[in-house]
Structure formats: C-alpha cells, structure tokens
Amino acid sequence: MDFEQEFEVIPVTRVKIADTEAYSKHPFRVVNNKALEMLAENIKEHGLLNPILVRVLGFGGRYEILSGHRRMEALKINGETEADVRIIKCTDIEAANIVIKSNLLQRDKILPSERAKVYMLRNECLKKEKGNLSTGWTKLDENAQKALAKEFDVSKSNIYEYIRLNYLIDDLLILVDSGKIKIKISVALSYFSKECQSIIHQYFFVDKKDILNNEYVKKIRKYRNNLTVEILEKITAELGEPKQKSERYVDAFVKKYVGKFHSEQEMTEVLEKLLIGYLKNEKNSNNTSDG
Secondary structure, eight states, X not given: OOXXXXXXXXXXXXXXXXXXXXXXXXXXXXXXXXXXXXXXXXHHHHOOSSOEEEEEETTTTEEEEEEOHHHHHHHHHTTOSXXXXXXXXXXXXXXXXXXXXXXXXXXXXXXXXXXXXXXXXHHHHHHHHTTOOOOSSOOOOHHHHHHHHHHHTSOHHHHHHHHHGGGSOHHHHHHHHTTSSOHHHHHHHTXXXXXXXXXXXXXXXXXXXXXXXXXXXXXXXGGTTTOOHHHHHHHHHHHOSOHHHHTHHHHHHHHHHHTTSSSHHHHHHHHHHHHHHHHHHHHHHHHHHHO
C-alpha cells in the first residue's frame, strides 16, 4: 500500500508553489539528476498522480512540504506555478514522522548523511514524546539508542555511528557519502572541533599531503581541539613515506605485464593459478618440515 493512500480522504487543494517551502529539517537531498528529469517528464505527460502532502505554517498563507519534495522540484522544472496538495493537520512530532516514513518507503538508496539525519530526527521525536521540549539536535542516551535500533532494525552501534556523522562539517560529510572516508574514521573525526576538521579536509583531501587511515587517526586523536598543519606534517614524517608512493610499485607491475596478455581476465586467471600453486607448495613444505 502506498504511504500517501492513508491521506486520500483529504481533499486536493491547488496552491501556489511560491507559497510552499521544504520541511525545515528535511534529512534527504533533492538532487537535480537524470531521475528528477525523468520524473518531470512523467508528470508533464501524465500529470501529478499523487498530490503533495503539506501542512499550514504559522497563521496560514504558507505551507511546509512533508512528502513530495522531489515532485515539487519536478513541477518547478516544468515551469509550473501551482501544485495539487493535500493539507493535513499534525503536530511537529507527527510531521517529522511523516517525513521520515514517506522518504524511507520511496527511496531505493539512502546516503550515509541522510541516514544520519533520519536517526537524529527520530531521536529528537522520541525525546519530545517523553516530555523533553528542548529544541535542536538532542543528545543520544542509552534508552533512545535501544529504541532506535529496534525501530530501524539495526545494531545500537550502528545508530551511534550514524548519529555522530551529524557533527561533521559538510566538506567531510560529502566525502563520507562518496565513500572516500569510511564510517569508522568519520566517527573519530566527528569529535574534532570544526576548525580542526577543516584543517584535516584541506591537508588530506585538497592538498593531498597523505592518505588518512586508522593509523593516522590514532596519532591525531589527542589533538581534537588544537590540531595544526605543523602537527600533521610531523606525524606524516613519523609514519614514513605516504601510502600513495608505495602503491606506485603495484601500478608499475601491472603496466609491465598487462601487455603480455590478451585481456585482464586472462592475466587474472594466470596469476590465480600461480598463487594457488605457490600456496600449495608452501603448505607441503610446512608439512614436510613438521614431520
């Protein structure tokens, strides 16, 4: 059953797109890509089959989008000035839950940064449901961690790790989404001050002075609030030659022998046979020495 079928009893109203705005803590990105262009074409051809779900903001006149952010952007691409919507009445907690539920059901792929915001938004809802009326991102406690783990069917450590991503600067978060920084390393970086995170981003990913790995993170952990480029350069010297230099040998090896084979697959098969033979000889040699 489509999530928005739950609200089909609510009449459809036409409002000006200029009078609408995205949900204030929307955890999902609306990317202007091929998929969005295809959605725009589909709406142009068949119309808006599922009206956008909104709620009234303040004393009226403006509307907050709860479900249908991508459809709204598609309408803008098509040059539309009005949109069909269903206006619902709901509390802040209910609005947040609608945003989370609708997006989780409708998206095939969720980025780490989006998952981080979803978990944090649900955490905030849980706090408010228990009477904690504080605003903004709230701290994750043991009970909330257990509740979220059960709700999203993941481990408590998974909830903790993703929520920590909310403390990363945008430049680093983009690298986490693209897979250039592993989750474990990004969690460690989330404890650094914003200024220190900026230095890390510049040193490792803009200037590319070295490769950020677990060994490096262990060395810089004690400098969470006072990290400098000089400290990073000193640690780089201590750790020795940067990894990218040592990896050039592998590139040279491949270039040297790849031309002797008709395809990479052929080279892989030959290397696999050689390695299997080598490991078998090593095993026989060890068994002989043991006897």
